[in-house]
Amino acid sequence: MSVSQATLSPNPTTSRSAVPSLSLYLAGVGSVGTALLYQLSEFQGDAKRPRLIGACTSTHAAWTPPHPTPGAVKHHLEHGSTLHWPAVLERLIEHAPRPLVFVDATGHPDVADHYTTLLDAGIHVVTPSKLANTRSQQHFDRLHAIAAEHNVQYRYETTVGAGLPVVRTVRDLRATGDGIHTIRGAVSGTLTFVFSRMRQGDSFGEAVQTAIKAGYTEPDVRDDLSGEDVARKFLILARTAGASIERDEIEVESLVPESLRDLPHLAFRRYVHKANDAWRERAETAASQDAVLQYVGRWTPGSGIRVGVEVVPADSDFGRLQGQDNLFEVTTNRYAESPLTIRGPGAGPEVTAAGVLADVLATEA
Numbered sequence: 001m002s003v004s005q006a007t008l009s010p011n012p013t014t015s016r017s018a019v020p021s022l023s024l025y026l027a028g029v030g031s032v033g034t035a036l037l038y039q040l041s042e043f044q045g046d047a048k049r050p051r052l053i054g055a056c057t058s059t060h061a062a063w064t065p066p067h068p069t070p071g072a073v074k075h076h077l078e079h080g081s082t083l084h085w086p087a088v089l090e091r092l093i094e095h096a097p098r099p100l101v102f103v104d105a106t107g108h109p110d111v112a113d114h115y116t117t118l119l120d121a122g123i124h125v126v127t128p129s130k131l132a133n134t135r136s137q138q139h140f141d142r143l144h145a146i147a148a149e150h151n152v153q154y155r156y157e158t159t160v161g162a163g164l165p166v167v168r169t170v171r172d173l174r175a176t177g178d179g180i181h182t183i184r185g186a187v188s189g190t191l192t193f194v195f196s197r198m199r200q201g202d203s204f205g206e207a208v209q210t211a212i213k214a215g216y217t218e219p220d221v222r223d224d225l226s227g228e229d230v231a232r233k234f235l236i237l238a239r240t241a242g243a244s245i246e247r248d249e250i251e252v253e254s255l256v257p258e259s260l261r262d263l264p265h266l267a268f269r270r271y272v273h274k275a276n277d278a279w280r281e282r283a284e285t286a287a288s289q290d291a292v293l294q295y296v297g298r299w300t301p302g303s304g305i306r307v308g309v310e311v312v313p314a315d316s317d318f319g320r321l322q323g324q325d326n327l328f329e330v331t332t333n334r335y336a337e338s339p340l341t342i343r344g345p346g347a348g349p350e351v352t353a354a355g356v357l358a359d360v361l362a363t364e365a
């Protein structure tokens with residue numbers, strides 16, 4: 001069955017005005033996409049349940065009946081057609097009912113390429129992927145301009161802090177005229193997790209493998225360990241706060257030793273334990289000073305962004321972080337004495353999917 005022949009129910013060309021509920025297309029059925037499917041199938045919120053009209057993975061695409069279960073979607077995908085993005089886009093743009101939300105749970109740059117086309121066609125875009133927002137400043141501005149021009153929403157709350165309300169807090173501070181002095185944060189669930197597992201006795205490599213299995217890492221774990229994921233999050237926060245800044249202006253410290261930097265993804269995962277000794281020594285040195293390692297970023301308007309490993313007192317707020325927790329401290333004109341603080345799990349399929357779902361529902365507000 002080809003994508004264009006697959007059945008979309010009800011018939012989109014005849015029912016557009018008769019279908020008031022929000023339609024949803026899901027690109028990516030991995031950790032976050034699967035959790036989102038579960039949350040949709042068990043949906044009991046006050047709003048109307050969004051109606052899944054189709055989904056795809058990197059290899060397959062399928063159009064689904066209303067209110068499908070995750071198992072039914074995966075079955076449809078396994079028996080669906082080979083993914084062909086031009087056909088998917090044509091169907092979404094020309095035939096899918098509105099209002100329609102496109103969710104990108106792929107983390108793939110090719111999918112981020114489609115946002116401008118989708119927004120231009122009057123389709124809301126909700127994404128946990130940081131890729132589109134961290135291209136040039138011009139591209140970031142363009143995405144927002146196209147969304148505004150077509151009166152659709154471009155929402156990316158889960159790109160920073162997963163389900164934590166970080167992006168909207170920064171946006172609200174800006175909208176209400178507050179001035180940000182600095183944002184300091186431990187914003188990688190994976191790296192907080194790795195350092196806290198090492199304190200419990202795991203080697204660096206074991207902790208990384210556990211983080212991968214738990215679904216905390218990026219599709220390519222090198223994005224976490226190189227510091228790139230944290231750099232992207234700070235870039236998004238700074239741009240959302242109104243700064244104009246490019247990726248190459250950010251100072252980033254990598255956790256990956258030089259000898260492993262050129263390995264392909266799967267080989268890298270096999271050899272990550274080669275960094276064990278170096279990280280054990282750094283953690284032991286910190287412990288001898290009643291301190292711990294934490295990957296921390298800081299943005300100060302005017303002075304830029306720096307992200308890297310810090311040795312922080314074990315009994316400080318940053319030192320006490322455990323598991324996949326994130327911590328954000330925002331100092332502003334109004335929060336000058338004591339920073340506005342947001343803390344909680346900042347990675348993981350369930351919290352991320354819940355944040356994506358909240359963004360989907362907010363397109364209707």
Ligand SMILES: NC(=O)C1=CN([C@@H]2O[C@H](COP(=O)(O)OP(=O)(O)OC[C@H]3O[C@@H](n4cnc5c(N)ncnc54)[C@H](O)[C@@H]3O)[C@@H](O)[C@H]2O)C=CC1
Binds near residue numbers: 031058110215217
């Ligand atoms: N896992 C987490 O805790 C969080 C993840 N995110 C973001 O969510 C996104 C998804 O992450 P995960 O679910 O962990 O990744 P994953 O690797 O588990 O799943 C990715 C899915 O996308 C599909 N895919 C890849 N390339 C594709 C393409 N070109 N076209 C169509 N489908 C494609 C894959 O087949 C797979 O189904 C990423 O952008 C990540 O940065 C954001 C916040 C937290």
Ligand SMILES: N[C@@H](CC=O)C(=O)O
Binds near residue numbers: 159191224347
């Ligand atoms: N890999 C990321 C997931 C959320 O963006 C992290 O570990 O924080």
